[in-house]
Amino acid sequence: xxxxxxxxxxxxxxxxxxxxxxxxxxxxxxxxxxxxxxxxxxxxxxxxxxxxxxxxxxxxxxxxxxxxxxxxxxxxxxxxxxxxxxxxxxxxxxxxxxxxxxxxxxxxxxxxxxxxxxxxxxxxxxxxxxxxxxxxxxxxxxxxxxxxxxxxxxxxxxxxxxxxxxxxxxxxxxxxxxxxxxxxxxxxxxxxxxxxxxxxxxxxxxxxxxxxxxxxxxxxxxxxxxxxxxxxxxxxxxxxxxxxxxxxxx
Amino acid sequence: xxxxxxxxxxxxxxxxxxxxxxxxxxxxxxxxxxxxxxxxxxxxxxxxxxxxxxxxxxxxxxxxxxxxxxxxxxxxxxxxxxxxxxxxxxxxxxxxxxxxxxxxxxxxxxxxxxxxxxxxxxxxxxxxxxxxxxxxxxxxxxxxxxxxxxxxxxxxxxxxxxxxxxxxxxxxxxxxxxxxxxxxxxxxxxxxxxxxxxxxxxxxxxxxxxxxxxxxxxxxxxxxxxxxxxxxxxxxxxxxxxxxxxxxxx
Numbered sequence: 001x002x003x004x005x006x007x008x009x010x011x012x013x014x015x016x017x018x019x020x021x022x023x024x025x026x027x028x029x030x031x032x033x034x035x036x037x038x039x040x041x042x043x044x045x046x047x048x049x050x051x052x053x054x055x056x057x058x059x060x061x062x063x064x065x066x067x068x069x070x071x072x073x074x075x076x077x078x079x080x081x082x083x084x085x086x087x088x089x090x091x092x093x094x095x096x097x098x099x100x101x102x103x104x105x106x107x108x109x110x111x112x113x114x115x116x117x118x119x120x121x122x123x124x125x126x127x128x129x130x131x132x133x134x135x136x137x138x139x140x141x142x143x144x145x146x147x148x149x150x151x152x153x154x155x156x157x158x159x160x161x162x163x164x165x166x167x168x169x170x171x172x173x174x175x176x177x178x179x180x181x182x183x184x185x186x187x188x189x190x191x192x193x194x195x196x197x198x199x200x201x202x203x204x205x206x207x208x209x210x211x212x213x214x215x216x217x218x219x220x221x222x223x224x225x226x227x228x229x230x231x232x233x234x235x236x237x238x239x240x241x242x243x244x245x246x247x248x249x250x
Numbered sequence: 251x252x253x254x255x256x257x258x259x260x261x262x263x264x265x266x267x268x269x270x271x272x273x274x275x276x277x278x279x280x281x282x283x284x285x286x287x288x289x290x291x292x293x294x295x296x297x298x299x300x301x302x303x304x305x306x307x308x309x310x311x312x313x314x315x316x317x318x319x320x321x322x323x324x325x326x327x328x329x330x331x332x333x334x335x336x337x338x339x340x341x342x343x344x345x346x347x348x349x350x351x352x353x354x355x356x357x358x359x360x361x362x363x364x365x366x367x368x369x370x371x372x373x374x375x376x377x378x379x380x381x382x383x384x385x386x387x388x389x390x391x392x393x394x395x396x397x398x399x400x401x402x403x404x405x406x407x408x409x410x411x412x413x414x415x416x417x418x419x420x421x422x423x424x425x426x427x428x429x430x431x432x433x434x435x436x437x438x439x440x441x442x443x444x445x446x447x448x449x450x451x452x453x454x455x456x457x458x459x460x461x462x463x464x465x466x467x468x469x470x471x472x473x474x475x476x477x478x479x480x481x482x483x484x485x486x487x488x489x490x491x492x493x494x495x496x497x498x499x500x
Binding site: 045152157179201228229235244 | 321
């Protein structure tokens with residue numbers, strides 16, 4: 001059997017410490033290749049760059065960078081850089097959790113969505129908490145989950161969104177398979193002024209509040225568990241479809 | 251009863267003809283307010299701008315523009331511009347369909363996702379076909395569906411992704427409530443060279459192929475129907491969650 005081929009990407013850029021921790025972790029599982037954005041692309045979501053050409057620069061034998069988004073990196077890696085379709089895609093390690101509704105904004109998760117569209121088992125890794133981030137424990141968790149993903153099937157047309165609490169190895173209470181929680185509130189737009197006194201708005205900050213149940217990603221993290229959520233490509237509300245057919249008489 | 255308040259946005263920018271057709275269409279249903287990006291933001295997906303402050307410019311009494319993404323526009327409109335939470339959000343009209351997996355990249359749809367996160371009934375409108383686009387028929391359809399959305403409930407935590415075929419009014423065969431289709435193939439990366447002879451990749455072009463069944467968005471459009479797909483915020487693969495709990499022994 002040939003060696004596993006593993007695509008490693010992120011949204012924080014090729015120089016971020018999280019991606020190098022992840023690359024080291026999965027290198028023992030096969031041939032790992034980094035294809036990552038040149039620069040920080042946090043909160044770019046599933047953006048695709050279509051209004052200009054993109055350049056690939058090979059920094060080292062197994063490290064490539066692209067002047068684009070995480071989604072650009074995945075599609076160009078698969079179609080133009082790698083010699084065959086990879087057996088696994090890992091994205092991250094993001095410094096900061098990606099939970100609940102907020103995963104919709106996440107470049108880390110979107111890279112894994114793109115991989116899933118190509119039918120590649122794809123894992124997104126995020127480390128909760130605040131700076132400074134220490135990726136050592138998370139890298140060990142990433143190794144373990146990447147091994148599982150190479151040995152077992154993922155749910156069909158789904159990626160795994162993995163969040164790891166910022167705890168010492170002995171303090172992590174285990175793994176919980178979770179559903180995506182709902183963000184119910186965040187006060188997250190600051191007002192600021194430019195040098196000419198004109199008001200501007202700066203999105204960010206604030207504290208997210210999550211809605212409930214022990215079975216959500218946010219709740220697992222709060223209780224010291226690694227959260228593993230299967231995220232699917234199909235966004236259809238199938239129950240809602242039946243409701244519309246019944247009630248919306250056009 | 252007070253007048254309906256309707257937020258109008260898009261991803262093609264405040265000067266795009268599609269948003270003005272939509273604004274005119276919904277103006278008869280209440281007070282319509284445009285808050286849209288300054289410039290084209292196609293394929294930005296659910297990007298949120300957090301690395302710099304954003305400026306709101308009021309162009310006319312009911313038209314504001316922001317130097318950011320569709321998602322930025324929606325969150326700032328709701329929190330900082332509108333005097334109260336709107337009764338309806340309409341996004342578009344996008345020139346070009348937003349179908350199947352591709353809606354994941356769409357700024358038009360993402361604006362409606364953001365509205366749904368604020369519990370605002372939200373509709374994304376796209377017109378299929380190729381340039382030149384004539385928004386007249388689509389605007390009439392948008393008026394009808396916006397009226398319905400003000401009168402009826404939408405499925406919970408869901409937006410409606412609406413695609414209209416590029417046909418004369420008499421040629422449209424009706425409305426179909428659909429599920430999101432799967433894109434199975436697209437050849438969409440061109441190779442090009444910069445003035446110094448360095449190879450670049452340009453994402454775009456190609457022809458999408460869709461997988462099947464009469465009940466998908468792409469198939470409804472192909473057959474001359476307006477496609478209305480309920481898209482939900484919850485991305486969890488609930489069946490996949492049960493599978494993981496059963497099979498992945500960690």
